Amino acid sequence: AHELLPDAMLPLVAVPEYRALPLREQEKHRWALVAWILSQFLHGEQGALYAACQVTQAVEWIDGKLYGATQVVDEARHIEVFHRYLDEKLGKLYPINDNLYTIIDALMTDGRWDLKFLGMQIMIEGLALGAFGTMRAATREPLLRELLRQVITDEARHVTFGVIALRQHYASLPERERREREDWAYEITVLLRNRFLGHEFYDEYYAHLMPRRRWDQLVLASEFMARFRKTMFRRLIPNLRRIHLLSDRVRPHYERLGLLVYERGAAAPDLTAAQLLDEGIDPPT
Numbered sequence: 237a238h239e240l241l242p243d244a245m246l247p248l249v250a251v252p253e254y255r256a257l258p259l260r261e262q263e264k265h266r267w268a269l270v271a272w273i274l275s276q277f278l279h280g281e282q283g284a285l286y287a288a289c290q291v292t293q294a295v296e297w298i299d300g301k302l303y304g305a306t307q308v309v310d311e312a313r314h315i316e317v318f319h320r321y322l323d324e325k326l327g328k329l330y331p332i333n334d335n336l337y338t339i340i341d342a343l344m345t346d347g348r349w350d351l352k353f354l355g356m357q358i359m360i361e362g363l364a365l366g367a368f369g370t371m372r373a374a375t376r377e378p379l380l381r382e383l384l385r386q387v388i389t390d391e392a393r394h395v396t397f398g399v400i401a402l403r404q405h406y407a408s409l410p411e412r413e414r415r416e417r418e419d420w421a422y423e424i425t426v427l428l429r430n431r432f433l434g435h436e437f438y439d440e441y442y443a444h445l446m447p448r449r450r451w452d453q454l455v456l457a458s459e460f461m462a463r464f465r466k467t468m469f470r471r472l473i474p475n476l477r478r479i480h481l482l483s484d485r486v487r488p489h490y491e492r493l494g495l496l497v498y499e500r501g502a503a504a505p506d507l508t509a510a511q512l513l514d515e516g517i518d519p520p521t
Contacts, residue, residue: 238376240270245374247434247458253445265441268328272437273371275330278318280364283340284394285311287356294349303397310390317383325379330436335427336360350405354417357398358475359424362504365391365512366468367432372513374460389509395475396504402479418481422489425472429493432464470498478503 248254248265257265288311292304322329332340343355365388372384406414438451455461473490476482477499482490490496502511 245460247455247460250454271326271328272330279332281314291352361394362472363468365471370464370467392509399504406480418486473498474501474503
């Protein structure tokens with residue numbers, strides 16, 4: 237189990253109640269936490285599949301439809317491989333996180349193609365790159381590392397297409413409509429920032445031991461979460477800037493979250509999949 241997530245990157249190490257457990261029980265909790273993380277990866281990919289299907293139908297230009305069709309195939313492969321890993325290797329599957337469900341539900345019910353693109357290609361897929369990269373850097377399990385390498389390669393292509401497709405479109409939008417997109421992107425940023433606190437895992441193993449507020453504080457202070465937040469927002473913020481959704485009007489909101497330190501980073505079209513893979517930290521020893 238230590239190969240899955242070494243102690244150096246295990247958020248539970250900061251939890252005294254975890255350290256007090258017998259070693260066998262600690263390993264059970266470690267295994268379950270990895271299952272929770274990968275379950276959210278799976279649910280995110282399911283949302284991406286549904287959104288890609290809708291975008292393929294909704295876009296009005298043929299290149300968008302052709303690209304959307306290739307993404308549908310990619311997302312189907314990702315769903316299959318994450319589900320098989322959870323089923324055959326971990327034997328445990330968690331339900332979708334509430335914040336992620338809220339975002340995907342909003343994407344499914346809005347008929348505007350560009351909001352589906354923004355929500356999925358830029359926001360969820362962009363932050364997924366950070367999550368996948370952090371997990372790949374943290375784990376020493378060879379199959380999981382290779383699985384994530386291949387998924388990251390696909391996701392890099394998806395995000396790049398989203399940035400290219402939306403940049404010109406948003407540059408020509410009326411100011412009122414562009415502001416609506418800016419506000420929506422910020423709302424999703426806040427939801428996704430609060431997504432990976434493991435509440436479903438907490439409810440199963442720690443709700444009877446501590447209040448949720450204390451759990452959140454411990455998880456947010458962990459090394460894993462620090463690396464995760466840095467990696468995911470380093471990918472997201474430059475993309476928002478590139479597609480004209482980081483104006484002076486909304487910058488103070490991102491500043492309050494401490495996210496503007498990432499705005500001068502490279503946007504997706506300026507990065508290769510190899511660069512995204514190389515930016516991960518070598519797996520801990």
